[in-house]
Amino acid sequence: MYESGAFVAEHVEPVTKAQVQPNGVDLTVEAVLEQRQPGRIGTDGKTIGDRQPVATEAETFTLSPGGYILQYAETISIPEDHVGFLYPRSSLMRNSCMLNTAVWDAGYTGKGEGLLQVHHEVELERGARVAQLVLADAEHADTYEGSYQGERVE
């Protein structure tokens, strides 16, 4: 079963009323990065290639077609007995852009990232709502203790 937006809002910080949707909570853009160096996914570990921030003009990212790393502004805490999924805001998708995401594990806390695919030039203002996080009930053996635990949380 998926939880309500009001429930999800208890696990997103900071959150405003405008972000709370019936079934989830909208996340906003903090930064957009461009990957400059190759990474590696091996059998013995992984490395993330160098990424550099895309500059803004008047707090707006003007993005030409390509793939970008989008960093969310909110700290997400996935509660025990749940799993998180993230979807693009439909207006982003309707503008020929897509956010690709992975699984948000029970026990994870951090400001996560997504892969933003831009298929037509688009402008994104810093702080704009671009994605929606939903939480579903889930069984799990352990809680998240991976390398991204606590990422970008002061």
Ligand SMILES: O=c1ccn([C@H]2C[C@H](O)[C@@H](COP(=O)(O)OP(=O)(O)OP(=O)(O)O)O2)c(=O)[nH]1
């Ligand atoms: O689109 C997503 C999906 C997940 N996460 C966060 C939450 C998740 O719990 C964490 C780690 O994801 P995953 O377990 O897939 O990472 P990994 O590549 O297996 O690395 P590690 O084993 O170090 O966790 O990243 C994101 O930031 N963005």
